[in-house]
Amino acid sequence: MTTAYATRPAPAELDAADRRIINRLQDGLPLVASPYAVVAVELGLSEGELLYRLERLLESGVLSRFGPMYHAERLGGGLTLAALAVPERDYDAVVEAVNAFPEVAHNYRREHRLNMWFVLATETPERIAQVIAEIEAATGLLVFNMPKQEEFHVRLHLPV
């Protein structure tokens, strides 16, 4: 059966320059004029090579995104984590039903009785409850809503 969703991608082959770029740019691009030129100097690359490699890392999916990382709630939107206990025989159909909602930003299969975990991001905080009701109607399953009550600040850096 063909499935519309992504399977787990294989680790990429990265050379030393790619690794330096990924390590450096997880920490953030400086907000200065010609920022890529500034970072390229730090990394011992030309600006053109940095841009070319960044484009390739994005195209090949090593980087899922490059740009400003917005804080959804502070933009005035709603954000929550939600989970479903999906019967195995219905799993593919429920994936399709849940992923069809544009408000579903991420969705992961996890090994637990609650086996589908997704993040909802909505234009307004009020819209979260509506989308949850719509997902319950579309799937016939109870949505476990787990909005964050407190965020403990971290800054992830995955060294490569």
Add this chain to the structure above:
Amino acid sequence: MSVSTCPSDAAWLDATDRAIVLATQAGLPLVPDPWGAVGRPLGLSGEAVRDRLARMQEAGIVRRVAAVPNHYRLGYVANGMTVWDVDDARIDRLGREVARLPGVSHCYRRPRHLPDWPYNLFAMLHGRTRAEVEAQADTLRELLGSACRDHRILYSSRILKKTGLRLAGRSDRPG
């Protein structure tokens, strides 16, 4: 004023800020002058775009302008959502300590759903192997000590969707 406890700073954003958010949420252009490239269709100078992004970053609306790696493609194939049933009286102090451990990418307090779901502390752990994640979880378990009644590691076995956060277009464009 502390920005970290503000429920919403939406009112703080004007239409021009919102236009910049919309123009950059798919990513920053990979050209020598990315700020100018963002500003041009909006009728803004590159400097204005940069200033506004810097102000949004100071206010915590922009966390940073950065590369977001795909964990799997970097070889971090073991991604465990660890969930902990922690004493409510001690969770806020302990949560802050957990967040400082290496390998933790997100750390939140979330509501329990009793009796199905007793866990109120969530910490995402990333490792190259499950053994690495389990070693991180052991460290966490030790840190939580007697405040923790139970925990689980929920590994992700498949990415079903990953589009990131998207704002829909709004009608309020800068005039």
